[in-house]
Amino acid sequence: MEKVFSLNNEKSNKKSSKNTKSFLFLLIVLPLILISLTNNVKSTSYSKTIFIDNYIIDYSYQDAVSENYFTLRVNITNNQNSMKNLTLKMQEDDPFEFKDSRRWEIENLNSSQSISKNFVIYIDKAESKKYFIDFNLKDDEYDWDEKFEIKVSTNSPEFSLGTISSSPSKMAPGQTNVALSITIKNTGDYNAEDVVAILDLPSGFTPSGSYSNEVHTGDINSGTTKTLVFYFDIDKEIKQQNYTSTLNLNYKNDGEDEKKELEIPLIIFSTPRFEITKVEELSKLYPGSKSKIKIYLKNTGKDAKDVTLRVYQRNDQPFEFTEKSVYVGSLKSNEIGYGIFEFTIDKNADPMKYYLDFQVRSIDGQDVIVDDVTSSINILKKEINVGMYLFYGIILLIVLIVLVVFLKKRKIKERRN
The missing domain is CATH 2.60.40.10 (Immunoglobulins)
Known part of the structure; x- marks a missing residue:
């Protein structure tokens, strides 16, 4: 009986020790689990x-x-x-x-x-x-x-607009590859994952290239900022007024797809604008000739100062300009100025129409305004100088007549002898 009692007592002690260890384990681990769970809950x-x-x-x-x-x-x-x-x-x-x-x-x-x-x-x-x-x-x-x-607060990321700037600083009709920089901040309490920003442009604005109005930014965590840059062209005929584009932010929040929209103002300013109204040929344009043309330039926009006209020299065109840039001066709105270009035409130039690309630079307040214009010239076939050929023909005829007369007289003289 004593042995049985001793064995049962030993089993009881082991069981009690095991329960004590389990209790101590729960006492240590459970608070850690609770702390971990609490840390995952955002409570303020x-x-x-x-x-x-x-x-x-x-x-x-x-x-x-x-x-x-x-x-x-x-x-x-x-x-x-x-x-x-x-x-x-x-x-x-x-x-x-x-x-x-x-x-x-x-x-x-x-x-x-x-x-x-x-x-x-x-x-x-x-x-x-x-x-x-x-x-x-x-x-x-x-x-x-x-x-x-x-x-x-919200259960999702929140975005606010920061600085908005463009290059050039003043957007105007006809500009190409305009860079629009937009800074956004995640002001919410949650992170935005895999953010894709797409700028929906209003009529009169078109992306400069494929996906140039789309930016993949990656994650934008709570409290952080990102700068997005988009590129687009502005139609030449667009009205000078305020426009609104929409910035669509597509992202994931805890694995779920979400979307936010922000309105982005686009302001088209009134600036100097130019067009070529006439090209006057001051001399005939023949292969091998040294020629001059007079370019008439009209300011269709606001008043401009220090207007310069520069021609783009292309390697595939058969002429060489003496000076590639001329100073036109100040042009008020609807005023016409001109620039004269002198150039040499290659003697082997094909007689045809050639297009000339020009860059117009002007000053509007503190800004330099750049505009591109295009015109054309016609190189003619080299004319045949009929007068010269007629002159040489007459001389040749006279020589032949003199020669014939001389030979006849010589024969007559020989017969008499």
Whole structure:
């Protein structure tokens, strides 16, 4: 019997030891698990104090999330003599909706006494930013207007616009490959993953190349900024006014596809604009000749200063310009100026039409405005000089006549002899 008792006692001790170890394991590991789970839950609490005369108003709330309920706890402390008929009334401003009454009536509040009340409030769909709930506090003697500051968050990334700039700095009709830089910031509490930004352009704007209005930015974490650069061309006939484009941000939030849209202003300014109205040939354009042309340039935009006209010299064209740039001067709106170009045409040039590309540079305030214009010239066939051939023909005929006469006279003389 003693042996049996001893064996059972030993088993009991082992079981007790095992239970103790299990308890210690749970005691150590369970808090770590709870801490880990807590760290994965985004929870924020806010509290502030407002001093109104002899009243102290403490208010606090937790997790004011868009499209969710939250509880606003308000505590009023009276630091003066006992007061009667104290009332606090809040305004129901967007995006807040009160579940119950917004009015809090307190019949008596003794000196140094505190009293609290909870208000359950629903937040309509809202951006992640600070909002305010206006309220009025009134007692038997006075009333005061104040506001509660509520920081609303969302369960997704939120984006705000930063700086917007372009190169050239002033967008104008006819410009090509305009670079538009847009800085955005993720102001939300969540990260945006695999962000793809697409700029939808209004009529009169076209992407400069394939996917030049699309940028893959990667992740934009909470609180960070990214600068996006898009390239587009502006139609020559576009009106000079304000336009709006849409920046579509497509991304993943915890593996789910989401999308945000931001409006981007595009301002088309009035600038000097130019067109070639006439090309005057100051001499005939023949292969092998040294020629001059007069280019008439009209300013169809606003007044311009220091206008210069530069011709693009192309290697595949059979002529060489003496000077590639000429100074035209200042041109007012609708005024016409001109520039004269001298060039040598290759003797083997094919008689045909050739297109000439010009760059017009002008000054508009502090900006240099660049415009491209095109015109053409015709190189003619080299004319046959009929007069010269006629002259040589007559000379040859005279020589032949003289020769014939000479030979006849010689024969006659020989016969006589």
